[in-house]
Amino acid sequence: MNEPSLVSMPTLTIGKLTASVPIIQGGMGVGISLSSLASAVAREGGIGIVAAAGIGMLEEDGTTNYEEACTRRLKSEIRKAKALAGSQGIIGVNIMVAQSNYKDLVMAAVEAKADLIVSGAGLPLSLPEYTQGSEVMLVPIVSSARSAHVILRRWYERYDRLPDAIVVEGPLAGGHLGFKPEELLEETLTLESLLPGVLQEAETFGNLKGVKIPVIAAGGVFSGEDIQKFLRLGASGVQMATRFVATEECDASPAFKQTYINARKEDIVLIKSPVGLPGRAINNSFLREISEGLRVPLRCPFHCIKTCNGQESPYCIALALVQAFHGKFKNGFAFVGANGYRISEIVSVNRLMASLKEEYQRVVQNLELLPPLLSPI
Ligand SMILES: Cc1cc2nc3c(=O)[nH]c(=O)nc-3n(C[C@H](O)[C@H](O)[C@H](O)COP(=O)(O)O)c2cc1C
Structure with a gap:
């Protein structure tokens, strides 16, 4: 009997970049995703992201010279990540629109030659202006089809440009959430329910320029089975953050x-x-x-x-x-995604990626072995 063929995950193309694994590591601010984690993910074929939020506070002069410390450290982490990731590795940055020094951070990311900028926590309406003349790929994060529409329309009308991909982040994500507290209590609000509307907006605007804008699903994606589910629902990839915290390469302290x-x-x-x-x-x-x-x-x-x-x-x-x-929780706390409690061990990024791929393959093969739901009479 022939062994069933192994089905690999599809690649993820964002503009001129193609990742061999359709996984973006979510940016995690204030030191959690820096060059070590981002480069490890990129070496495994995913997209590694250095987070800009609060990055200057990791510098010695962070409290006295905050803004300059931020741009300096961001540039050095991007350069280091790119060097560690190798020539094929894709390294991006996550910059929150709500950051006071947003424009400076964007310009620093361009100067350090980040491959892409992922940007949420607000609508990145002026991002194309700040990156004009550079080749950096632009990826807004949205929490609704309406926000996607506003960004797509503004970029198309004002800059004759479209996002190179869109991340749609659902209510199970870690960190700050783009929803009202009461919305988070609604059971009908799910990543699965948000995805079709964002896909529709991406398709409508993509058609105006004859391009496909990939949509990336984020928030609570935990297993290879989840990845398979969101790809089947039309996403071109997933963004995962929480799972990458429990890796040897994550930049956070062991505590x-x-x-x-x-x-x-x-x-x-x-x-x-x-x-x-x-x-x-x-x-x-x-x-x-x-x-x-x-x-x-x-x-x-x-x-x-x-x-x-x-x-x-x-x-x-x-x-x-x-x-x-730094692992000091008397005056601090950790952000986490809703599925964080399912993590039981710290593994290497290589092992995490291998297990996600195996789970994905197993699900796809099991689906292929199932008889069709409706057989012809
Ligand atoms: C510790 C932590 C820090 C985060 N920091 C940021 C950030 O600085 N900027 C941002 O846009 N999202 C941030 N996020 C959200 C992630 O990038 C990601 O989109 C989300 O957590 C995905 O859900 P998951 O963690 O369930 O995989 C953070 C998430 C975590 C867990």
């Missing part, structure tokens, strides 16, 4: 990674971030003190986020996340 291993389902909670958006995190004594009103507002040291009200916030999120990055 940060250990919080993922220890987290139980009931420990993963929604919080109200000072940034003005809900977020998903691992509950701990620091977050409990905040929810009980025990922490007092601090003087805002950075003004790093446009929408953050430093006067009224019970804590500085930038400082809390930098503490967590």
Whole structure:
């Protein structure tokens, strides 16, 4: 009997870039995804992402010279990631629109020759303007078809340009979420329900220029089976963040990674971030003190986020996340995706990618072996 042939995952093409594995590693700010993780993912054929959020705080002069420290460190991490990834490796950056120094960070990413810029937490309406003349691929993150429409229309009308791909991030993602708190309680709001509308917008605008805009599904994607599901639903790839935290190459401290291993389902909670958006995190004594009103507002040291009200916030999120990055949770906490509690060990990126590929192959083969649902009479 012939062995069933192994089905590999399809490649992912974003403009002039083609990744041999359709997985973008989600950007994770304040030091969690830097050159080590991004380059490891790129070496395995995925797209590695260095996150710009709060990156300057990892520099010695981060508190006194924040903006310059951010652009300096971002450029050095991109260059390092590219060197470690090799000539075929694809390295991008994640820059949140809400960052006060957004334009400077975008220009720094272009200067350091990032292959793509992934940008959400706000609508990146002026991104084409800031990157004019460069070859960097542009990938907005949206949480609704409406946001996709607004970006597509603005870029098409104002810049005669379209995004090279769109990430649609659903309610199970980690970090800040692009939904109202009450929306997150609706059971009907799922990544599966958001995807068709975004695919439709991408197709409608793509047709105006005769191009296919790939749509990438993000938020709660955990297994090879999930990847297969979203590709079958029309996505061209997935963005995954949480799973990459529990890897040897992730740039966070061992203690940060250990919080993922220890987290139980009931420990993963929604919080109200000072940034003005809900977020998903691992509950701990620091977050409990905040929810009980025990922490007092601090003087805002950075003004790093446009929408953050430093006067009224019970804590500085930038400082809390930098503490967590170093593994100090007395004054910090870790963001996580809704499926984070399913992680039980820290593995190499190579092993994680291999297991995702195996799971994907197994599901595809099982589907192929099934008889057709409706057989002709
Ligand atoms: C620790 C952590 C930090 C994150 N930081 C950022 C960030 O700086 N910018 C951003 O756009 N998204 C950020 N995210 C969201 C991820 O990039 C990603 O889209 C999302 O978490 C995908 O869901 P998953 O974690 O379930 O795979 C973060 C997520 C986590 C878990």
